[in-house]
Amino acid sequence: HSAPTRVACTVAGGTVLCRGGRLLTMAMRQTPLTCSGHTRPVVDLAFSGITPYGYFLISACKDGKPMLRQGDTGDWIGTFLGHKGAVWGATLNKEATKAATAAADFTAKVWDAVTGDETLTLAHKHIVKTVHFTQDSIYLLTGGNDKVLRVFDLSKPEADPQEFTGHTSAIKKALWCNSDKQILSAADDKTVRLWDRNTMEVLKTLSFDVSVSSMEYIPDGEILVITYGKTIAFYNALSLELIKTVDAPASIHSASLHPEKDFFVAGGDDFKLYKYDYSTKEELESYKGHFGPVHCVRFSPDGELYASGSEDGTLRLWQTAVGKTYGLWKCVLPEELVSENSDTLYCNTPEIKA
Amino acid sequence: MKTPVPVLRLPRGPDHPDSRGFDPSSPRFQALRSTRGGAAAAAAGLPELREEQQARSLLRQRYLRSLLAMRDAQVRFRMYERVHVEARFGASDIDVLNFQVSDLQTPIGVQKEALLRCPDMISYSLEL
Numbered sequence: 350h351s352a353p354t355r356v357a358c359t360v361a362g363g364t365v366l367c368r369g370g371r372l373l374t375m376a377m378r379q380t381p382l383t384c385s386g387h388t389r390p391v392v393d394l395a396f397s398g399i400t401p402y403g404y405f406l407i408s409a410c411k412d413g414k415p416m417l418r419q420g421d422t423g424d425w426i427g428t429f430l431g432h433k434g435a436v437w438g439a440t441l442n443k444e445a446t447k448a449a450t451a452a453a454d455f456t457a458k459v460w461d462a463v464t465g466d467e468t469l470t471l472a473h474k475h476i477v478k479t480v481h482f483t484q485d486s487i488y489l490l491t492g493g494n495d496k497v498l499r500v501f502d503l504s505k506p507e508a509d510p511q512e513f514t515g516h517t518s519a520i521k522k523a524l525w526c527n528s529d530k531q532i533l534s535a536a537d538d539k540t541v542r543l544w545d546r547n548t549m550e551v552l553k554t555l556s557f558d559v560s561v562s563s564m565e566y567i568p569d570g571e572i573l574v575i576t577y578g579k580t581i582a583f584y585n586a587l588s589l590e591l592i593k594t595v596d597a598p599a600s601i602h603s604a605s606l607h608p609e610k611d612f613f614v615a616g617g618d619d620f621k622l623y624k625y626d627y628s629t630k631e632e633l634e635s636y637k638g639h640f641g642p643v644h645c646v647r648f649s650p651d652g653e654l655y656a657s658g659s660e661d662g663t664l665r666l667w668q669t670a671v672g673k674t675y676g677l678w679k680c681v682l683p684e685e686l687v688s689e690n691s692d693t694l695y696c697n698t699p700e701i702k703a
Numbered sequence: 704m705k706t707p708v709p710v711l712r713l714p715r716g717p718d719h720p721d722s723r724g725f726d727p728s729s730p731r732f733q734a735l736r737s738t739r740g741g742a743a744a745a746a747a748g749l750p751e752l753r754e755e756q757q758a759r760s761l762l763r764q765r766y767l768r769s770l771l772a773m774r775d776a777q778v779r780f781r782m783y784e785r786v787h788v789e790a791r792f793g794a795s796d797i798d799v800l801n802f803q804v805s806d807l808q809t810p811i812g813v814q815k816e817a818l819l820r821c822p823d824m825i826s827y828s829l830e831l
Contacts, residue, residue, distance in 0.1 A: 378705035402731040402765045402766065416717075423714030427724030446735065463735045529765075613799035668708065677710045 377672035381638045384664040388412045391658030397445035409439035421676040427465040438479040442486040451477035457491045485527040488550040518566040518677030522564045535561040553589045576601045595630045604644045608652040616643025778829040
């Protein structure tokens with residue numbers, strides 16, 4: 350055959366092509382997709398599950414206006430308007446029908462993620478930093494600077510929340526785990542605590558020398574990803590036993606493990622995104638792109654891309670398999686780059702801002 | 704020298720800085736709005752026609768998504784002249800006139816790559 354056959358797989362950052370029976374490797378450079386719209390640092394982001402309409406992404410920003418985007422393209426869908434202060438945490442339920450946000454205006458808000466309407470405002474006594482839905486979207490966990498974890502029953506909004514006290518400093522992150530039977534919380538008191546949702550006692554505590562900067566829970570496989578200092582640590586989420594640690598070249602603010610557990614990505618103070626092999630702990634790639642420290646990074650639910658939020662006010666989407674056709678990225682052969690249709694493809698501008 | 708991965712376009716941003724978004728005419732909004740009560744988009748013109756158009760576009764979207772979900776699945780095709788074949792589905796062309804399949808099992812052997820003409824099909828089935 351004279352026309353090249355495209356093999357859509359990547360080998361260590363390249364794209365393998367087959368032309369007339371010969372294999373060619375075309376090394377491709379990662380093109381991050383920049384999502385603009387926020388005017389202040391992006392401090393948190395979360396993906397929904399995979400829905401019949403694709404998957405979605407919510408970003409929390411210090412400008413007080415969290416945004417909803419289409420997960421695979423980064424296209425803006427809407428902005429949740431209502432908070433009167435910086436939004437520190439944001440989350441979506443699995444179906445992307447509800448959103449929740451945690452803000453410096455001492456409230457957590459629940460939103461209809463389809464219409465953008467605010468459905469509930471939950472008053473707190475201090476800055477709220479973190480919010481998380483249970484799998485059934487009925488309960489919302491919140492945590493913040495008043496050091497108390499709260500569980501709100503969204504079907505009974507007037508009822509008092511369940512309160513979990515114990516942390517001695519501001520709570521940064523709280524998550525449901527173990528099929529929503531337990532709660533994991535990380536605070537500035539340099540501990541991570543595992544709580545039983547019903548008895549409300551602390552089942553286990555992890556202590557660190559420094560504050561934990563981020564936490565991610567992978568239900569499938571029960572893995573907990575914790576970052577502190579320059580370290581990315583992986584724990585068994587049920588026993589809180591350490592699985593492994595990896596040290597990065599710079600202080601890390603957030604890390605995320607790929608759904609298939611073959612890679613993880615991390616970002617922090619040096620503005621770069623790092624990609625590692627999870628089994629070998631080998632650093633595979635590092636990417637420049639952000640103009641400020643990276644505050645949050647998360648893999649999409651299908652693992653095809655990861656999103657990062659930065660002090661520079663942008664969200665960037667990065668391909669897991671560089672060069673693969675997915676979302677807005679298009680795999681092309683060398684000749685196609687100079688065809689008459691090349692003006693419809695952006696291929697020579699590495700720094701692209703929307 | 705590495706070539707940067709080409710992109711089709713840039714991600715779309717907000718229309719203007721204070722824009723709220725959440726377009727009521729989006730397929731997701733239309734499909735899920737019945738659970739929200741009191742649709743904001745009161746139809747101007749013929750309500751029945753608008754409703755039918757909405758149903759059509761919803762069904763079309765669902766069909767296109769079903770084609771995506773079919774990728775690499777084993778599909779059984781019932782064709783005219785009492786022909787039954789099975790193959791691994793690859794893709795459809797833009798007009799849904801041809802299906803690209805692999806390992807097509809026919810009474811005269813297995814065809815590694817083939818194009819099936821959609822007008823020749825009566826039905827097809829697969830397991831998700």
